[in-house]
Amino acid sequence: MGIISRGFAGRSREHNPQLPPGQYLTEDFPVLSAGPTPRISTDEWEFTITTEHGTVHRWSWADLMALPIEDVATDIHCVTRWSKLGTSWRGVSLDTLFAGVDTGYGFTMAHSYGGYTTNVPLADLLGGKAWIAFEFDGQPLDPEHGGPARLLVPHLYFWKSAKWVRGIEMHKRDDGGFWEQNGYNIYGDPWLEQRYS
């Protein structure tokens, strides 16, 4: 407990158990990106999973659309402290994409068009916890929000949900991605407030 801010009453006093510590609710959908927004057409889009054996599993947009598509209702939490509750997405589960992937490695690095990277342990991508998402709120995902497709790992802070995702590479160790090398936490659990390194 810190000092008291003279004259500060605050606003949103009712405790919302869906809100991780230090987060506030927004109805907006703020944008946080480190650079210009890549514009990738679905014609040129592809997604790969690359294993330690050098095997590259590859999906075109049409390949992705042919896979089982799931509706995902979830809360999302940004490290910059906004949370959005009950968002709706559509996408393909990483369980589906990893079904035929043979790897002994426990960590992954997601790569994006535009060069962004973020690291996620494999266990956090499997078990119904992560998707390649291409629809938000019933509409194709806007480029500003990561369209045509982004990684969706909603149980971690949202910088882990890499926009413009183009591939996942298996790693032996939990190497840090872009923000993880620029001051953010290596794992990013919002319920433990793992914001910064």
Add this chain to the structure above:
Amino acid sequence: MTTTAPPALPLPARSVWKVGTVASVRTETPTGRSILIDVPGWGGNLAGQHLDLRLSAPDGYQAVRSYSIASAATGDRIELAVDRLPDGEVSPYLVDDLMVGDEIEIRGPLGGWFVWRTEQTEPVQLIAGGSGIVPLVAMARAHAASGSTARFRLLYSVRSPGDVFFASELASLASPNFEVTWVYTRETPPDWPTPAGRLSPAVLEASTIGASEMPAVFVCGPTGFVESVADWLVALGHPASSVKTERFGGK
């Protein structure tokens, strides 16, 4: 849900909350003010970094927000500049209620990406929309204070002359090495040569360092502004990797 969280490590100094004392406040615009805060143990920050600021109500309720730092000095005094958001919880308090002598909790400095380091020698183009000037003024100050010979240019888009943060300081920083171009979107100063209007690709091209000079470009402002400017910069031939952006607000 947590399966592989790393073990807790000792917290670095920037992760520890420090108590700062407000040294002075100054009205900058009808909705914004700058605030000087003394934070013992701060020890300086890079130009462009941000911090977390925490307010605590008497019943223990706390609100934390991140703010860009307008200063880039080595000591324990920092400057913030805050614009009041109509529906904000923290910014109205900082703009309307905070007084000299008040204590406020600060954590940082944070962020290692949207920063300019004095040892960088390439030309630098700064592009600000509204209160997006804050981290960029820190870069302009660091540039001047360090005696850097890197060419700097600032393009600053504001609604009207009254909406300019750090107006007199920016005027005083102007030099052959630091050129400032103004874009007034709603209202210009008297006798301004061009009518008020939004920044256009043509004005952007005419008043910024060209891609051929390979400048480092920093763009900060509302999301719509930053999205447009960053797209135009890429269209003008700037590599996406040399355009760093910071956005605020939704879309």
